[in-house]
Amino acid sequence: xxxxxxxxxxxxxxxxxxxxxxxxxxxxxxxxxxxxxxxxxxxxxxxxxxxxxxxxxxxxxxxxxxxxxxxxxxxxxxxxxxxxxxxxxxxxxxxxxxxxxxxxxxxxxxxxxxxxxxxxxxxxxxxxxxxxxxxxxxxxxxxxxxxxxxxxxxxxxxxxxxxxxxxxxxxxxxxxxxxxxxxxxxxxxxxxxxxxxxxxxxxxxxxxxxxxxxxxxxxxxxxxxxxxxxxxxxxxxxxxxxxxxxxxxxxxxxxxxxxxxxxxxxxxxxxxxxxxxxxxxxxxxxxxxxxxxxxxxxxxxxxxxxxxxxxxxxxxxxxxxxxxxxxxxxxxxxxxxxxxxxxxxxxxxxxxxxxxxxxxxxxxxxxxxxxxxxxxxxxxxxxxxxxxxxxxxxxxxxxxxxxxxxxxxxxxxxx
Numbered sequence: 249x250x251x252x253x254x255x256x257x258x259x260x261x262x263x264x265x266x267x268x269x270x271x272x273x274x275x276x277x278x279x280x281x282x283x284x285x286x287x288x289x290x291x292x293x294x295x296x297x298x299x300x301x302x303x304x305x306x307x308x309x310x311x312x313x314x315x316x317x318x319x320x321x322x323x324x325x326x327x328x329x330x331x332x333x334x335x336x337x338x339x340x341x342x343x344x345x346x347x348x349x350x351x352x353x354x355x356x357x358x359x360x361x362x363x364x365x366x367x368x369x370x371x372x373x374x375x376x377x378x379x380x381x382x383x384x385x386x387x388x389x390x391x392x393x394x395x396x397x398x399x400x401x402x403x404x405x406x407x408x409x410x411x412x413x414x415x416x417x418x419x420x421x422x423x424x425x426x427x428x429x430x431x432x433x434x435x436x437x438x439x440x441x442x443x444x445x446x447x448x449x450x451x452x453x454x455x456x457x458x459x460x461x462x463x464x465x466x467x468x469x470x471x472x473x474x475x476x477x478x479x480x481x482x483x484x485x486x487x488x489x490x491x492x493x494x495x496x497x498x499x500x501x502x503x504x505x506x507x508x509x510x511x512x513x514x515x516x517x518x519x520x521x522x523x524x525x526x527x528x529x530x531x532x533x534x535x536x537x538x539x540x541x542x543x544x545x546x547x548x549x550x551x552x553x554x555x556x557x558x559x560x561x562x563x564x565x566x567x568x569x570x571x572x573x574x575x576x577x578x579x580x581x582x583x584x585x586x587x588x589x590x591x592x593x594x595x596x597x598x599x600x601x602x603x604x605x606x607x608x609x610x611x612x613x614x615x616x617x618x619x620x621x622x623x624x625x626x627x628x629x630x631x632x633x634x635x636x637x638x639x640x641x642x643x644x645x646x647x648x649x650x651x652x653x654x655x656x657x658x659x660x661x662x663x
Contacts, residue, residue: 312394327364
C-alpha cells in the first residue's frame with residue numbers, strides 16, 4: 249500500500265472524517281506565493297540517460313530486456329503516466345536500441361500524450377493477448393533466448409502470460425537494473441525533491457501558528473493542504489495525530505482533538521513534477537511535560553545518530569542499527585518492540601514516497617552518491633504519545649546532506 253493510500257485510509261476513520269467541522273475550509277492564504285515556478289521538468293535528455301544507464305546494467309548482468317508495467321518506473325524511463333487496469337500497458341527496454349510500448353489499440357493516442365522518449369508502439373485488440381506482442385518484440389530483436397528481467401511491481405498475470413507466450417524464457421528479477429538506476433538520483437531529480445521539501449517546510453511554517461484548541465486532525469490537515477497548493481505543490485498526504493493517537497505511527501480510530509498539553513504529530517508531503525517530499529514534525533499545544541520534552545530530545549538525538557551513520561559505503565542496515573543501539577541504551581525495545589522504535593529508521597524516496605532500499609536492520613546495500621532516504625526514528629509510547637521527527641537526506645560525494653534541516657528544540661519545532 250502506498251503512503252497516499254495508507255493516509256487516505258486513515259483519513260476515512262471516524263477521528264478524521266469529513267463530517268468534522270473543518271475550520272480551515274477557506275483560509276486566508278495572503279502572502280503565500282508559489283515556490284515551484286522555476287522547477288525544471290524531466291525532459292528527453294534525462295530520460296535517454298536513464299535508458300542508457302539501464303542498458304549498461306543489463307549488459308553487466310547478462311539481461312536481454314526488462315519488462316516494466318504502468319507505474320512509477322514506466323514514468324521514470326518513458327514519461328508515460330498511465331493507470332493500471334486489467335488491460336496491460338507496458339514497456340520493454342531492450343539491451344540495445346529503442347524501447348517498445350505495448351498498449352490497447354484504443355488507448356494508443358492517450359498513451360502517446362505523455363510518451364517522452366523515442367519508442368515503437370505495438371497495439372493489441374480486445375480479443376488478443378498482449379503477452380504475445382511482448383514475446384514478438386523480443387523475438388524480433390533476437391532477445392527471446394536471453395534472460396528477461398521483470399520489474400518488481402509487475403503483476404503476476406503479465407509474467408505468467410509472457411511465460412506462456414515465450415516457452416523456455418528465462419525470467420529473472422530486474423532489480424539490479426531498475427533499482428540500480430532509480431536509486432541513484434541525478435542533480436535534476438534532487439533539485440525537484442528539494443523544491444518539494446521547501447514547499448512542505450513553508451506550508452508547515454504557515455500552518456503551525458494557526459493550530460487552535462478544539463481543532464481535529466481534519467482541520468489541521470485542511471490548513472496544511474491549502475498552504476501546500478498555494479505554494480505550488482501537489483498535496484500527497486497530511487497525517488495529523490493528536491495525544492495518545494500519536495503512538496500509532498500511521499493513524500488511529502480514537503477521537504482526537506487539540507487540547508492543552510497534547511502532542512500534535514504531523515507527517516506531511518507533496519510532489520513537484522512527480523517528485524516527493526516527506527517531513528514529520530511533533531510539537532505540544534500549550535505547555536509540554538517533562539516526559540514529552542525528554543522523549544522529543546531523545547528522538548532528536550536518534551535522528552542525528554542516523555545521519556552521522558549514513559556515510560558512503562556504509563550498509564543501509566547499519567544506519568538503523570546505530571539508532572537502535574542508542575535507543576536500547578535508553579531502555580527502549582528490545583529491537584522493534586514497543587515502547588520504542590517500532591519501525592525502521594527510514595526508507596528510500598523519489599518518484600515514490602517509499603522506494604528501495606530501506607534503512608532497516610539487515611539491509612546490506614551500501615550507501616552511494618545520489619541515494620535519498622527519510623530519517624525518522626520515532627519513539628512511540630502506547631497509551632501516552634509518540635514523537636516523530638522526519639527529514640530526508642541525499643548522499644553526496646562528501647556524505648549525507650539534508651533536504652530539510654531538523655529542528656533542535658521542542659519550543660521551536662520548525663527551527
